[in-house]
Amino acid sequence: MRQLLRSLVALVAGLALGSAVAACAGESPLHIWAVLAKGAFGSRNDVGMTLFYSTPLIFTGLSVAMAFHAGLFNIGAEGQLTMGALAAAAVGAVLPGVPAFVAPWLAGGVAFLGGAVWGAVPGWLRARRGSHEVITTMMFNFIAAGISSYVALHPLANPDSQNPETRPIGPGYQLAQWAVFGGAPLGWALPLALLAAGGCWLYLWRTAAGYELRVVGQSEAAAGVAGISPARVRITALTLAGGLAGLVGVVEVLGNSGRFKPGFSPQYGAMGIAVALLGKNHPAGVVAAALLFGALHKGAADLDMETEHVTRDMALILQALVILSVCADGLWGRIGRGRVNPG
Amino acid sequence: MTITAPISAPAGGAEGAGPAAVEFQNVSKRFGSVAANDGVSFTVPRGSICGIVGENGAGKSTAMKLLYGMIRPDQGRILVGGVERNWRSPAEAIAAGIGMVHQHFMLAGALDALDNILVGAEPRRRGMLDRGGARRTVEELSQAYGLAVDLDRPVEDLPVGVQQRVEILKLLFRRAEILILDEPSAVLTPIEVTALFQNLARLRAEGKTILLITHKLREIMDFTDRVAVFRAGRVVGEMATSTTSSQELADLMVGRKVSLQMSASPAAPRQESALRVEALAAGGHGGRSGLGEVSFELKQGEILGIAGVEGNGQSELLRAILFPSDRACRTRGRVWVLGREVTDSQPGEIRSLGVAVIPEDRLREGILPERPAAESFVLGRQREDSFGRWGWLDPARVRAAFQAAATQFDIRPPDPDLSAGRFSGGNQQKIVLAREFGREPRLVIAAQPTRGVDVGAIEAIHQRIVRVRDEGAGVLLVSSELDEILALSDRILVMFNGRFVAEFARGRVTEREIGLKMGGA
Numbered sequence: 105m106r107q108l109l110r111s112l113v114a115l116v117a118g119l120a121l122g123s124a125v126a127a128c129a130g131e132s133p134l135h136i137w138a139v140l141a142k143g144a145f146g147s148r149n150d151v152g153m154t155l156f157y158s159t160p161l162i163f164t165g166l167s168v169a170m171a172f173h174a175g176l177f178n179i180g181a182e183g184q185l186t187m188g189a190l191a192a193a194a195v196g197a198v199l200p201g202v203p204a205f206v207a208p209w210l211a212g213g214v215a216f217l218g219g220a221v222w223g224a225v226p227g228w229l230r231a232r233r234g235s236h237e238v239i240t241t242m243m244f245n246f247i248a249a250g251i252s253s254y255v256a257l258h259p260l261a262n263p264d265s266q267n268p269e270t271r272p273i274g275p276g277y278q279l280a281q282w283a284v285f286g287g288a289p290l291g292w293a294l295p296l297a298l299l300a301a302g303g304c305w306l307y308l309w310r311t312a313a314g315y316e317l318r319v320v321g322q323s324e325a326a327a328g329v330a331g332i333s334p335a336r337v338r339i340t341a342l343t344l345a346g347g348l349a350g351l352v353g354v355v356e357v358l359g360n361s362g363r364f365k366p367g368f369s370p371q372y373g374a375m376g377i378a379v380a381l382l383g384k385n386h387p388a389g390v391v392a393a394a395l396l397f398g399a400l401h402k403g404a405a406d407l408d409m410e411t412e413h414v415t416r417d418m419a420l421i422l423q424a425l426v427i428l429s430v431c432a433d434g435l436w437g438r439i440g441r442g443r444v445n446p447g
Numbered sequence: 448m449t450i451t452a453p454i455s456a457p458a459g460g461a462e463g464a465g466p467a468a469v470e471f472q473n474v475s476k477r478f479g480s481v482a483a484n485d486g487v488s489f490t491v492p493r494g495s496i497c498g499i500v501g502e503n504g505a506g507k508s509t510a511m512k513l514l515y516g517m518i519r520p521d522q523g524r525i526l527v528g529g530v531e532r533n534w535r536s537p538a539e540a541i542a543a544g545i546g547m548v549h550q551h552f553m554l555a556g557a558l559d560a561l562d563n564i565l566v567g568a569e570p571r572r573r574g575m576l577d578r579g580g581a582r583r584t585v586e587e588l589s590q591a592y593g594l595a596v597d598l599d600r601p602v603e604d605l606p607v608g609v610q611q612r613v614e615i616l617k618l619l620f621r622r623a624e625i626l627i628l629d630e631p632s633a634v635l636t637p638i639e640v641t642a643l644f645q646n647l648a649r650l651r652a653e654g655k656t657i658l659l660i661t662h663k664l665r666e667i668m669d670f671t672d673r674v675a676v677f678r679a680g681r682v683v684g685e686m687a688t689s690t691t692s693s694q695e696l697a698d699l700m701v702g703r704k705v706s707l708q709m710s711a712s713p714a715a716p717r718q719e720s721a722l723r724v725e726a727l728a729a730g731g732h733g734g735r736s737g738l739g740e741v742s743f744e745l746k747q748g749e750i751l752g753i754a755g756v757e758g759n760g761q762s763e764l765l766r767a768i769l770f771p772s773d774r775a776c777r778t779r780g781r782v783w784v785l786g787r788e789v790t791d792s793q794p795g796e797i798r799s800l801g802v803a804v805i806p807e808d809r810l811r812e813g814i815l816p817e818r819p820a821a822e823s824f825v826l827g828r829q830r831e832d833s834f835g836r837w838g839w840l841d842p843a844r845v846r847a848a849f850q851a852a853a854t855q856f857d858i859r860p861p862d863p864d865l866s867a868g869r870f871s872g873g874n875q876q877k878i879v880l881a882r883e884f885g886r887e888p889r890l891v892i893a894a895q896p897t898r899g900v901d902v903g904a905i906e907a908i909h910q911r912i913v914r915v916r917d918e919g920a921g922v923l924l925v926s927s928e929l930d931e932i933l934a935l936s937d938r939i940l941v942m943f944n945g946r947f948v949a950e951f952a953r954g955r956v957t958e959r960e961i962g963l964k965m966g967g968a
Contacts, residue, residue, distance in 0.1 A: 309842070310842070311840055315829045319815065323812070325808070326813065326814070326826060329794075329812045331799070331827055
């Protein structure tokens with residue numbers, strides 16, 4: 105409860121700071137908020153696009169949160185989602201004839217696996233060789249970018265396109281887009297993301313394995329004495345984190361473009377870190393934060409046209425200010441000082 | 448411990464002359480809803496040694512922090528030398544002649560003793576550090592008070608007892624008249640303890656006033672002139688030491704009758720082995736001695752006590768037994784648990800044979816301080832069927848089990864949702880015991896089981912350990928509390944410098960003999 109309250113207060117503080125920035129730039133904050141709200145929720149299509157942007161953020165936010173509960177900092181969601189999307193696109197392109205009742209499951213599973221491998225390797229390196237996961241996952245982002253570009257340009261290049269992209273996936277893989285959202289590429293990927301959030305919650309707080317994961321995050325020493333292997337838990341955690349990020353492939357490849365395009369992600373991986381932070385690493389918080397960031401991302405697109413002094417980069421500034429306020433946790437300690445630590 | 452040179456108390460010539468060194472008048476300090484100090488009043492005459500006793504959380508440290516200027520009182524007056532004082536920071540308290548030796552020394556290990564004494568109070572001459580002049584001053588102090596220290600060696604190379612002298616010299620160099628010592632004997636050998644109290648007696652003879660915070664009632668009885676007893680934020684007793692007894696002090700601290708003399712009935716060891724190690728060795732780290740090649744066997748139904756001053760290889764021994772497959776914890780040797788060789792087994796497999804562990808560092812290894820207590824209660828037992836089958840873990844069942852255990856082990860408060868770190872040390876330890884003993888162990892590895900635990904809870908913990916032995920478990924008891932070792936152990940091994948230097952049977956040894964062996968004699 106207190107966590108929720110703190111996040112909300114931080115959110116309001118961040119948005120208020122954002123208003124101040126807008127005012128400094130010579131733009132009425134009220135106008136900005138009106139444009140943002142209209143851009144994000146003004147029409148069915150706008151709502152659909154907002155949700156479409158939010159869905160990958162749910163996955164990457166869950167990915168970062170899962171690793172965080174094991175005491176790991178997953179900077180690599182970007183590379184993991186790249187590998188997930190690439191794997192899904194590759195299966196769809198290589199086996200185009202798979203019937204529609206198995207194809208999405210197959211591609212979804214492969215997307216999870218692609219990301220999982222990209223998480224498991226840094227997890228293994230951390231557990232067995234002590235390489236810090238912040239470094240390795242970040243490096244793996246670059247490797248993933250290189251591999252995926254190569255695959256999109258050479259073995260699976262689309263001969264009918266001037267752009268770097270893979271051959272389109274077979275028709276059986278395509279997820280239907282819900283008509284109610286006026287053409288926005290929104291479909292079953294969103295319920296899948298919510299399901300993943302529920303699954304994460306169950307895993308972390310209702311299973312022995314999830315408990316072990318959280319114990320390692322709390323205290324490696326306590327885990328060791330209790331007979332829990334921190335090494336094994338860390339590998340599992342980063343594997344799951346990678347898999348969750350890999351499911352972004354379902355959103356993009358199966359639900360939207362039908363192929364892998366290098367650079368399709370506007371840094372969903374990095375934004376996932378912000379989403380997890382704002383959501384306090386709780387699956388429900390992650391969903392809420394992803395919706396907020398999705399709305400900011402969508403709404404900000406209209407700032408270029410509708411305002412004179414600010415551009416869509418305002419969304420980045422707002423995100424940054426919200427994150428800064430969330431991270432100013434020490435302030436709570438100062439406000440609450442005297443209530444803690446008796447004796 | 449047997450003290451060879453009893454120090455006659457009260458010897459202080461200066462006592463009673465002039466105003467009291469320290470006087471608390473109705474001092475209160477609240478932290479939120481908790482009254483850490485609630486109308487505390489006591490008086491410390493000049494030139495005396497005054498013991499401050501009380502259970503954890505009784506308000507002793509709050510009172511000392513108030514005196515030392517680390518926090519400020521909400522109400523009441525603190526008089527030092529008859530003058531009301533209201534420090535805003537420790538710096539002001541230090542300037543007024545108050546000094547504190549913390550339980551964990553505040554020394555820079557790589558610097559030599561002289562630099563450690565000077566740091567923060569460097570004497571200057573024409574803008575330059577006057578090391579030579581300072582050395583003379585320190586040497587004079589060292590002579591005058593009998594605090595022998597090699598000033599030129601890095602303090603990390605000095606024995607702990609000498610490091611403590613460096614801390615005291617630091618205070619004297621700053622012209623402290625009132626010295627606060629927090630648990631000064633916790634890390635010392637019995638012989639060093641004797642030397643410490645001889646030093647303190649000398650300081651008293653020179654007119655210094657000493658406030659001694661300690662858990663050890665024996666030290667209070669042997670070395671102090673007066674004693675103030677804290678309980679639940681109040682001073683519940685203040686008297687001349689000569690008019691009281693250990694028993695009375697213990698009863699006052701706890702608020703009820705407690706039994707100080709726990710002595711276990713003799714064991715009936717069985718033939719089956721609980722634990723056997725052969726030529727076990729491990730490297731040391733951080734200046735600690737490692738583990739030499741040690742061998743011993745513990746039978747079921749027996750308590751084997753490992754005595755020794757901390758840092759003589761006990762931690763390394765425990766880690767080598769618990770994590771034998773980890774090369775960082777065991778370099779050589781073999782380990783058998785309940786007759787099965789586990790030298791290459793994973794810690795989880797070893798625990799599942801029926802091994803209970805009461806870890807040395809409770810906050811770091813025994814509980815999850817920031818999580819609800821129920822999560823600490825299930826630590827290591829998360830896969831038991833009673834908490835959920837097929838890999839599920841049902842929080843409702845865990846909480847119910849916690850509550851049942853809380854009744855059985857008298858855990859207070861019996862609240863599964865309170866963060867484990869907010870329980871008192873004794874209750875945290877009861878959570879650990881309830882968890883570990885709740886699965887009918889065949890081997891119990893208990894390290895410092897009553898460290899930081901209050902008098903009332905010590906009694907309960909000792910009874911539990913004896914009971915689990917009587918039910919047939921083998922108990923390996925590692926403790927730096929000699930009283931505990933002597934009261935509980937059926938056999939005693941003394942550890943020094945990574946090796947066993949002596950073995951004794953129950954009742955066949957005096958504290959003095961063990962004390963000498965612990966010091967390597």
